[in-house]
Amino acid sequence: MRKNRKMIILLGILLGVFFAINTPLVWKWMYPIKYENEVLQASTQYQVNPHLVLAIIRAESDFSTDKISKKGAVGLMQVMPNTAHWVVNQANLKPITEEELFHAQTNIEIGTWYLAFLLNMFGGDQVKAIAAYNAGPGKVSEWIERKLWDGTIQSIEDIPFGETRNYVQRVVYFQERYQKVYNTRLQ
Numbered sequence: 001m002r003k004n005r006k007m008i009i010l011l012g013i014l015l016g017v018f019f020a021i022n023t024p025l026v027w028k029w030m031y032p033i034k035y036e037n038e039v040l041q042a043s044t045q046y047q048v049n050p051h052l053v054l055a056i057i058r059a060e061s062d063f064s065t066d067k068i069s070k071k072g073a074v075g076l077m078q079v080m081p082n083t084a085h086w087v088v089n090q091a092n093l094k095p096i097t098e099e100e101l102f103h104a105q106t107n108i109e110i111g112t113w114y115l116a117f118l119l120n121m122f123g124g125d126q127v128k129a130i131a132a133y134n135a136g137p138g139k140v141s142e143w144i145e146r147k148l149w150d151g152t153i154q155s156i157e158d159i160p161f162g163e164t165r166n167y168v169q170r171v172v173y174f175q176e177r178y179q180k181v182y183n184t185r186l187q
Contacts, residue, residue, distance in 0.1 A: 038109075041109075055178055078111075
């Protein structure tokens with residue numbers, strides 16, 4: 001009898017913890033949105049899903065504006081300075097300094113424009129565009145052309161670069177989370 005009572009209490013506690021964790025407040029704490037206005041402005045302007053932009057920011061920098069990668073990518077969306085200058089020229093944006101890449105609005109605008117460019121290049125295919133955001137569009141095109149990866153979400157495990165494979169998995173997961181947690185808020 002005493003053992004059954006302890007099991008029932010333990011089960012009740014576990015259920016209570018589960019339901020407490022599975023609340024919108026907890027999910028929003030686990031998947032925060034920072035720079036919401038900047039994300040919404042850029043995603044609207046360049047017609048990119050805001051949840052995808054948030055997922056890339058989360059995977060790239062975890063919302064840290066001052067992050068610099070080992071390869072030299074900077075800011076929230078980890079934009080390479082050469083890519084940023086190319087985007088500025090292609091999009092006819094105001095010229096920027098490398099220091100401005102650390103500003104949230106500038107970094108998000110350039111990163112989102114580049115993401116829109118990749119989405120267009122790959123016919124709207126988000127999985128290919130995400131892979132290209134990490135590895136570069138030339139590598140992704142080469143993998144597909146050489147039949148190393150067919151570009152589908154089902155075959156992410158076939159991506160030849162482990163870093164890109166893990167990156168695509170994380171971004172897809174984060175996008176699903178952001179979409180579920182903020183479905184109506186970011187429309």
